[in-house]
Amino acid sequence: MMVDGLNEQLKEFGHQTEVLKIPFLSCYPAMPAQMKAIRSFRISDKFDKLIAVRTPSYLIKHPEKVIWFIHHHRGAYDFLGTEYQDIPDTKSGRNIRSQIIEEDNKALREAEKIFANSREVQNRLKTFNHIDAEVLYPPLANNQFYCQEYGDFLFYPSRVVHHKRQHLAIEAMKYTKSNVKLLIAGQIEKKEMAAFLEKIIKVNGLFHKVMLINKWISEGEKVSFMAKALACVYIPFVEDSYGYPTLEAFSAKKPVITCMDSGGTLELVQDNETGFISAPDPRELANCFDQLYFDKKLAKRLGEAGYEKMKSMNISWEYVIRRLLH
Amino acid sequence: MKIAIVQNLNPFQSGKTEMISNLLMNKLKEFGHETELIHIPFVIQNEKELIRQLKTVQLLHLQTFFDKVIALEIPACFVRHSNKTLWLVNSASFFQELEKKNIKQSLIRKFISFSQKSIGSCSGLFVLSKIDCVFLKKYLEKDCEILFPISNQKEEWERVVKKLIL
Numbered sequence: 153m154m155v156d157g158l159n160e161q162l163k164e165f166g167h168q169t170e171v172l173k174i175p176f177l178s179c180y181p182a183m184p185a186q187m188k189a190i191r192s193f194r195i196s197d198k199f200d201k202l203i204a205v206r207t208p209s210y211l212i213k214h215p216e217k218v219i220w221f222i223h224h225h226r227g228a229y230d231f232l233g234t235e236y237q238d239i240p241d242t243k244s245g246r247n248i249r250s251q252i253i254e255e256d257n258k259a260l261r262e263a264e265k266i267f268a269n270s271r272e273v274q275n276r277l278k279t280f281n282h283i284d285a286e287v288l289y290p291p292l293a294n295n296q297f298y299c300q301e302y303g304d305f306l307f308y309p310s311r312v313v314h315h316k317r318q319h320l321a322i323e324a325m326k327y328t329k330s331n332v333k334l335l336i337a338g339q340i341e342k343k344e345m346a347a348f349l350e351k352i353i354k355v356n357g358l359f360h361k362v363m364l365i366n367k368w369i370s371e372g373e374k375v376s377f378m379a380k381a382l383a384c385v386y387i388p389f390v391e392d393s394y395g396y397p398t399l400e401a402f403s404a405k406k407p408v409i410t411c412m413d414s415g416g417t418l419e420l421v422q423d424n425e426t427g428f429i430s431a432p433d434p435r436e437l438a439n440c441f442d443q444l445y446f447d448k449k450l451a452k453r454l455g456e457a458g459y460e461k462m463k464s465m466n467i468s469w470e471y472v473i474r475r476l477l478h
Numbered sequence: 479m480k481i482a483i484v485q486n487l488n489p490f491q492s493g494k495t496e497m498i499s500n501l502l503m504n505k506l507k508e509f510g511h512e513t514e515l516i517h518i519p520f521v522i523q524n525e526k527e528l529i530r531q532l533k534t535v536q537l538l539h540l541q542t543f544f545d546k547v548i549a550l551e552i553p554a555c556f557v558r559h560s561n562k563t564l565w566l567v568n569s570a571s572f573f574q575e576l577e578k579k580n581i582k583q584s585l586i587r588k589f590i591s592f593s594q595k596s597i598g599s600c601s602g603l604f605v606l607s608k609i610d611c612v613f614l615k616k617y618l619e620k621d622c623e624i625l626f627p628i629s630n631q632k633e634e635w636e637r638v639v640k641k642l643i644l
Contacts, residue, residue, distance in 0.1 A: 189537035
């Protein structure tokens with residue numbers, strides 16, 4: 153979404169652009185060979201400038217390389233020692249982790265400029281790679297969001313993977329006392345995850361309270377759901393940036409419920425001002441859900457404050473392009 | 479089906495390959511497939527680089543992401559995939575360029591052996607023109623079928639797509 157938006161906007165500003173999509177399997181034994189391939193690409197004579205976004209595209213060499221860094225391969229960095237660590241602590245795992253860090257350090261230092269998509273990611277670059285990056289917030293690709301009403305359902309639009317913690321939002325629905333409902337929309341990447349979520353819904357008899365749309369909904373559908381939602385739930389574990397759902401919710405004047413360990417979202421969401429910051433605990437989350445359901449004026453006030461907060465941060469494509477190119 | 483259309487990276491050009499890849503992508507989408515266009519950077523800078531870059535292409539991983547690969551150009555077509563079909567555009571000019579570069583015969587032999595191995599495992603080999611057929615036979619000793627959509631009619635593209643994704 154960020155790359156599509158950037159591509160479109162660069163064209164609007166009169167530049168010739170190409171999006172170079174490189175398939176990359178983030179499964180640790182397969183990573184070194186693919187990294188080697190990306191490192192060997194020769195594109196300097198084809199482009200005046202390279203803007204690298206997703207990891208590890210910044211491994212490509214270019215004399216005028218700018219990196220808009222969105223996250224590391226987190227299993228080798230901040231996820232180490234957590235349940236999300238995807239590289240085992242074995243001799244070969246440690247070896248691959250060292251290769252990833254070494255290659256990242258080399259490639260990052262080749263760049264003319266490095267931007268981070270949030271303070272969270274800026275801090276990670278400083279901590280793990282000793283790199284100073286400037287924060288450059290990504291705007292929405294196409295902002296058509298609006299507010300129609302503060303309805304009876306909470307909307308959680310996102311890719312469905314474990315660290316986005318849709319399971320926690322579903323578990324919270326066990327404890328709600330109101331008639332609030334939860335709508336989760338997004339592609340479930342793994343079959344086991346679909347089974348896991350369905351099991352939570354089934355075991356707790358939440359069919360009437362939780363709806364799960366297992367696909368990428370269209371932009372139009374998302375805009376429409378957001379317009380009618382009571383609030384947006386976005387509770388990832390240590391998210392890289394504020395996350396597009398947060399920005400989309402604020403654009404539609406909807407408050408955002410997030411968690412105190414959700415990382416980048418905390419740069420935008422302020423407790424009791426633009427939404428709620430809850431402990432990552434189903435009962436506490438349920439309280440937040442109920443509070444907004446029972447007091448829709450509060451939902452409106454928080455949502456409108458989120459909208460104003462977002463406007464005050466000057467998150468615009470004009471600014472982004474100026475910083476990336478000059 | 480999740481399909482990758484693979485071609486060489488030739489930015490800001492709108493030649494035959496771009497026309498074919500865009501048309502094919504739109505038609506595949508029309509027929510209900512999820513399609514992505516993948517560009518593989520490749521430059522024949524010098525002899526040493528040639529084989530190294532061919533090997534680089536093979537290090538890329540497409541297997542997990544796509545059910546099918548349709549490759550349109552040499553050397554992008556050397557990507558590894560268990561269900562790969564080649565519909566080669568401009569293969570004659572690739573070999574002509576290779577001839578012009580006055581590359582050592584031993585290296586050309588290496589290139590040919592590499593290509594034969596890579597192409598040998600594909601599910602189908604199609605080209606757009608007779609001249610491409612002639613060059614593939616001459617260099618890679620491969621027989622291929624000419625596949626050219628003679629119109630933009632739905633039925634005609636159904637025929638083309640059916641051949642490519644079988």
